[in-house]
Structure formats: structure tokens, C-alpha cells
Amino acid sequence: MPVRALTPTPKTYAQLRDAVIAVVVEGRRAIDQAWLETYHETGRLIHEHILLLRERADYGAGTYQKLAEDTAISRRTLQECVQFYRCYPIWRGRAKLGWAHYKLLIQVADPAQRKALEAEALKQDWTSPELETRVRSYNAIALAADDSTPASSVELLQPRCGVPGLRRIVERSDGLGIDLGFKNYAAVPAAPRARLAAGDIVRWADDGVQKFADATPAQLFTYRATVRKIVDGDTLDITLALAPGFTRDLRLRLRGLDCPEMATAAGRAAKAFVENLLAPGDAVIVCTTKPDKYDRYLADVFIGEAVGSKLKAISLEPTAEGSAFLNNALLSAGHATRYDSGTKEE
Numbered sequence: 001m002p003v004r005a006l007t008p009t010p011k012t013y014a015q016l017r018d019a020v021i022a023v024v025v026e027g028r029r030a031i032d033q034a035w036l037e038t039y040h041e042t043g044r045l046i047h048e049h050i051l052l053l054r055e056r057a058d059y060g061a062g063t064y065q066k067l068a069e070d071t072a073i074s075r076r077t078l079q080e081c082v083q084f085y086r087c088y089p090i091w092r093g094r095a096k097l098g099w100a101h102y103k104l105l106i107q108v109a110d111p112a113q114r115k116a117l118e119a120e121a122l123k124q125d126w127t128s129p130e131l132e133t134r135v136r137s138y139n140a141i142a143l144a145a146d147d148s149t150p151a152s153s154v155e156l157l158q159p160r161c162g163v164p165g166l167r168r169i170v171e172r173s174d175g176l177g178i179d180l181g182f183k184n185y186a187a188v189p190a191a192p193r194a195r196l197a198a199g200d201i202v203r204w205a206d207d208g209v210q211k212f213a214d215a216t217p218a219q220l221f222t223y224r225a226t227v228r229k230i231v232d233g234d235t236l237d238i239t240l241a242l243a244p245g246f247t248r249d250l251r252l253r254l255r256g257l258d259c260p261e262m263a264t265a266a267g268r269a270a271k272a273f274v275e276n277l278l279a280p281g282d283a284v285i286v287c288t289t290k291p292d293k294y295d296r297y298l299a300d301v302f303i304g305e306a307v308g309s310k311l312k313a314i315s316l317e318p319t320a321e322g323s324a325f326l327n328n329a330l331l332s333a334g335h336a337t338r339y340d341s342g343t344k345e346e
Contacts, residue, residue: 032098036091039077039099043085046078050280062239064281065226079281080106087114097121100128104135109276155338156328157256160300161287162219163203166212167243171198178204180242181221181288182250182297204243222287227278233259233270233335236278236301238286254327255289255298258339270335277303277326284326301326 007023010016050063068075083106085091101121108114121131168179169188176196177185188196189209196202201215229237234254239247260266278284285302303326330336 035099036102039081039084039102040088040091042078043081043083044089047082047085062226062281075281075283079279083279087111096125098128101126101131104128104131107135156331157300157325157338159287159302159325159328160255160289161285161302162222163212163215164222164224164285165203165243166201166215166219166222167204168217168220169196169198169200169202178202178209178243180246181223182240182242182248184242184246184248186243186246221289222285225284225286227280227282227284229280230271230274230278232262233267233274233330235296236274236299238284240286251296252286252288252299252301253296254330254336255300256338257327257331257336259330259336266335270330273330273333273335274326277329303329 007019010019046063046067064075064078067073067078080103084102087106088102097118101118105114105118105121108117117131117134120126120134124130126134167181170177170179170185172185176188176198178188180186196211201212201217201220202209203212224241225238226241227236227238228249231237231251234257236252236254237249238252239249242248259270262268262271282303287300287302289298303324331338
């Protein structure tokens with residue numbers, strides 16, 4: 001680190017005030033740059049490591065969570081570091097921009113527009129809230145440009161979402177069991193067994209199994225999950241958290257819509273739209289229904305706060321625990337058509 005030249009001792013109060021302000025500003029700027037370098041290098045290490053092991057399809061999905069647990073760095077921050085590196089693989093610090101600015105800039109998918117916004121932020125000395133306004137405006141325009149049908153004429157879906165962690169008690173040949181979904185069952189722990197009966201709905205969390213008062217069957221079959229792969233615009237490979245210690249890998253098809261085939265430009269655009277919102281390792285909430293003719297379970301998928309702001313620009317209000325509804329995002333942006341009961345709705 002270069003040695004900073006000492007400021008001459010101030011002779012007046014005005015000189016003292018100006019000197020202190022200058023030192024503090026310079027120090028904070030140095031700290032911001034150090035953090036940016038740290039986040040960029042962190043993103044590079046994770047990105048290159050996952051890329052090295054890309055043949056293991058489910059490896060990236062678990063890496064963020066395990067790394068978050070082992071380092072006490074939030075998974076969201078780790079994912080933002082990787083996105084920062086992917087957007088700026090060759091990065092040179094800009095003195096006026098801090099991490100708050102770059103967390104916004106990496107939400108802009110178009111590299112040219114991202115560069116233009118960065119340059120304008122530097123020129124106008126925008127604060128991060130001022131930049132956030134521009135980023136949201138751009139995303140709204142970009143999504144609208146992809147939409148061949150006015151949003152007001154698009155028939156959106158009614159979201160289906162219950163409560164993650166709720167499961168039903170069922171009677172089995174060997175006694176009471178917990179229906180985890182997808183033909184998976186678990187034994188009822190000894191402690192609450194005497195207080196439960198078949199048909200009861202319970203919440204199974206890390207602190208145990210407890211009866212959930214006033215729960216309804218409509219609140220079942222909702223799970224926390226992690227994205228493993230984006231197959232195409234309306235199909236995801238995910239890992240479901242059935243219960244503490246129980247997971248299952250599944251291929252899900254988004255309920256109520258149909259995206260164009262991948263052999264078409266429209267199909268590739270639909271996939272790219274989803275990839276701009278989600279990546280392997282991202283957490284989602286899914287509510288599943290019966291499988292389709294290809295044995296893929298139909299699902300309503302809700303994305304989290306890290307990307308939810310991109311969807312607020314097209315008036316998709318949060319629906320599940322502060323998340324936004326992915327199915328309607330595709331419909332609103334014109335990347336899918338309604339598809340119910342085997343018949344496409346024109």
C-alpha cells in the first residue's frame with residue numbers, strides 16, 4: 001500500500017476542518033475500493049471453481065449454501081459477487097462508485113446499456129438511490145420492448161402458493177407417517193406422535209414437528225427449493241427441500257403457460273429472460289400440482305428479493321414471502337402464452 005504524504009499541521013480552524021474532511025473522504029474511498037476488489041476476487045474464485053466442476057450438474061446448486069454456512073457470508077452476497085465478476089471480468093475501480101452502485105448495475109442484462117449507465121453515474125455523480133431509479137426505468141423499458149402484447153391485455157394466472165414446511169399426517173401400514181409429497185413419507189417423531197392424528201397438518205422445521213392450527217389442504221405442497229438448471233423458458237431442474245434432512249431433485253414445468261420451442265429465436269429469448277432472473281444455486285419457492293404427460297410436475301415458481309425488483313417494473317407485485325411470480329413474469333413480458341388443460345389459449 002502506498003504511503004500517504006502527511007498533511008501539514010493546520011494553523012487555523014478552517015484548515016483543520018478541511019483537512020479532516022479530506023482525510024475522511026479519502027479513507028472511506030479507499031475502504032470502498034478495497035471492498036470492491038474483495039467482492040470481485042471472491043466472485044472470480046467461485047465462478048471459476050463452479051465452472052471447473054460444471055460436469056457435476058448439481059454441484060453449483062449446493063456450493064453457495066455450503067459456502068455461506070462455512071464463511072458466515074450470506075448466499076445472496078456470494079451470488080452478487082459472482083454476478084459482479086461475470087459482468088466485469090476485467091475490472092478497474094471507479095473512484096466515485098461503490099458496492100451499492102455495482103449491485104444495481106449488475107441487474108442490467110445488456111452490457112452496452114450497463115456501460116452507458118455506469119458512465120452517466122460517474123459523470124453526474126449519482127448516489128445509489130439515483131442510480132436505482134435509472135436502472136429500474138431501463139428494465140421497465142427493456143421488458144416492455146420484448147412484449148408484443150400490451151400488458152393490460154395479457155390474461156395472467158392466479159398464483160397458487162401455500163406455506164413452505166406444511167405437511168399432512170397420514171395413516172400407513174406401520175402407523176402414522178408424514179406425507180412429504182412425491183410419494184415420499186417419513187415417520188412421525190416420538191415426541192408429538194401421541195398428540196397427532198391422520199389428517200392433521202403439521203409444520204416440520206429445524207426445531208421439530210408441530211401441529212399447525214387452522215391450516216388448510218390448499219396450503220400444502222409448497223416447498224423451498226434451489227435451482228439446478230434452467231432447461232428452457234418454462235422448464236426448470238430444481239432440488240426441493242421436502243423436510244429437514246430430506247431433498248429431492250425434480251424437473252418442473254411452469255403451470256398455465258407455454259414457451260416457444262428452443263429451436264426458435266423466441267424460445268431462446270424466453271430462456272434468456274429466465275436466465276436474467278435466475279441462475280443455478282438461486283433459492284425459489286414452488287407450489288406443485290399434478291405432473292403433465294411428460295411426468296414433469298407443474299409448478300408455480302416464486303423468485304426472491306435479489307431479483308424481484310426487476311419484475312416490479314412491469315407491475316408484478318410480490319406474492320409469496322416478498323417474492324415475485326415467475327409464471328406471470330413470462331406472460332407479461334410476452335415470452336409465453338396461456339396453456340391450460342392441453343389447449344393453448346390464443
